[in-house]
Amino acid sequence: MSAQRRARIGVLALQGAVREHVNAIREVGADAVEVRLPRDLVGLDALVLPGGESTTMRRLIDAYGLREPIAAMARGGAPMLGTCAGMILLAERNDDGEEPFFALLDLEVRRNGYGRQLDSFEADLDAPSLGSAPLHGIFIRAPQVTDVGPDVEVLARDPDGHPVAVRQGHVLATAFHPELTDDRRLHRLLVELVGEESRRPA
Ligand code: GLN
DSSP: OTTSOOOEEEEEOSSSSOHHHHHHHHHTTOEEEEEOSGGGGTTOSEEEEOOSOHHHHHHHHHHTTOHHHHHHHHHTTOOEEEETHHHHHHEEEETTOOOOSSOOEEEEEETTTTOSTTOEEEEEEBOGGGOSSOEEEEEESOOEEEEEOTTOEEEEEOTTSOEEEEEETTEEEESSOGGGSSOOHHHHHHHHHHHHHHHSOO
16 A cells, blocks of 8 residues: 555536535545646546536536546546536436436436425435445435436435435446535545556556
């Protein structure tokens, strides 16, 4: 471990919940880099797409010329974690017909799918593949996953059985905000995926 360099994880910092992700990444022993411009992506091992407002984030990602470089990073196998609005940007399908953005996860989302009257809520989530302790999910105008494809592994479900944390290969997403609790299992998993990626034969 000692000879191994620390993973460098970017956090898209155009809008939304950035600081908490930066802190979470540092807590699991990786370096965190705020990403605002394409040059900030150079040398990163993985990227977090935080929560915020996905329509605004789409617009800003395009305005700053980040769409293609981020897509290229993902094609190259760099692990990604999208939370809340970030999950919407990663999804291949949106149930309101809105265009997909990065389309890296074979699932369908419904924006604000938990309903406006229930803007925010918290729930303990079963997440057996992450350990026996439940994950505490903080949902803020969260997307609801309405369909998942066969290659998507469901890491956690809400009490009604909707997937709320998923993994497809090197891409992770949550409908809730793991950075707002002190449970670091998802950020740790992201960093572990970097390790797997660098051990893969060239
Ligand atoms: N409701 C937001 C959207 O549709 C997501 C909210 C969040 O990221 N906390 O983009």
